[in-house]
Amino acid sequence: MIDLVERTRSTLLNDLRPIFADVSEWDLADFPHHFNCGDHAIWLGCLKVAEAFDIAVRSTTSSSTYRRDKLNAAGPIVINGGGNFGGLYPHHDELRIQILNDFPNRPIVQMPQSLELANSGIVERLKRAIGNHPDFTLLVRDHRSLAVAQSEFDCRIELVPDAAFALGRLERGAPSEDVVLQARQDDEAAAERESERPTVDWNTTTVFSRRNLMRSAVSVADKLPARTLGPTMANRFAQQNLEWAIQMLSRGRILVTDRLHGHVIATLCGIEHIVVNDRYGKVRALWEAWTHDSPTATFVPSWRDAEAALADLTSRRLAT
Structure with missing residues (x-):
């Protein structure tokens, strides 16, 4: 019997496979330039996804070091997942909006997020930027976020597990x-x-x-x-x-x-x-x-x- 970790990892990769079909390289954006280890687990999960699909990660950037000229992979721009979509942490949404506006002709994939629409001004700007982009995919990691996304945003929306599950089984340390x-x-x-x-x-x-x-x-x-x-x-x-x-x-x-x-x-x-x-x-x-x-x-x-x-x-x- 497949355990929960392997089952969820398999679900994640199977759900992402059609999204990244025929992709050979991407840029990975919104590096967690802080100490929240959960966001780092997600980031490393994104790298595992790229590895599983034989995708080269050509560049990385964070909200504080973003430069348009650094994102020049032949494939999509992939934005790190987490729980920062909708205004709780505005600098992440500012980066999303910037990327959507700067790259109208490139596919953009938002890795799995929890949605919390906490700032109406930012939400309206997100709606405009997403609505104006012809190829944006919003991945969400729970059913509540799926309902919110389908109600508020005009784009491709998919429900998938959190990207950290791509890490698979990890070895724990000894308890003390x-x-x-x-x-x-x-x-x-x-x-x-x-x-x-x-x-x-x-x-x-x-x-x-x-x-x-x-x-x-x-x-x-x-x-x-x-x-x-x-x-x-x-x-x-x-x-x-x-x-x-x-x-x-x-x-x-x-x-x-x-x-x-x-x-x-x-x-x-x-x-x-x-x-x-x-x-x-x-x-x-x-x-x-x-x-x-x-x-x-x-x-x-x-x-x-x-x-x-x-x-x-x-x-x-x-x-x-």
Whole structure:
């Protein structure tokens, strides 16, 4: 029997195959120039998709280093996926709009997104840019986003799994604690968490950490004329962040997380975990679409429910 990870990876590649039929190269845009390890997992998943289809990645760019002249592959422009479509994080939408306007004669593929239409001004500009483009494909990763996209945008729209599933099965690290809690500290965090347990997250680092130094190296390399140095440094930074995430999430024999990619990476690693819904419901939406039958995950709607689920899971582990 094919397990959930391999099944979902196969679904992703089978769904993407007709979209990238006869494509030999692409430009990959919206590199995550930050410390959100989930976006780096998505980026690396996009590279795995390219590898699976024997597609060469000719250039990479981020919202802060975008230059029109760097995107010159013979194939489509592919934009990294995530949960940043619709105004929650405007600089990502600004890059999308810029690319759509700058390249009216090239196919553009938006890799799987969760849609949250949080800024009406940006949404209207997205509608115009998408409506004016003759060959834009919007991929979404849950049924709620599919309904929103079909209602609001005039383009090709497809439902596919999150791109990080292209990574396939990952190896977890050895646990050193009974429980690790990963809790968001940003606007997407569920509001009612009251636990006194210490928490971790992956969005911050110290000034002289390896992660921060690597991010600085990516910034420098991306501004140099050499076409290969920037992507090489960017991909190393992404891999470093994925490894950091795996190390963090693996520390606990049981993980509790309210991050969508805390859940996805834990699933890929086979880490037993409880996944808590976020403020906007994108965790629940992905769970219902792809991972609801995961043998290693338990979904709960709130942090209040997480404590009870954790107690139940702990007692069941002790009984076996």
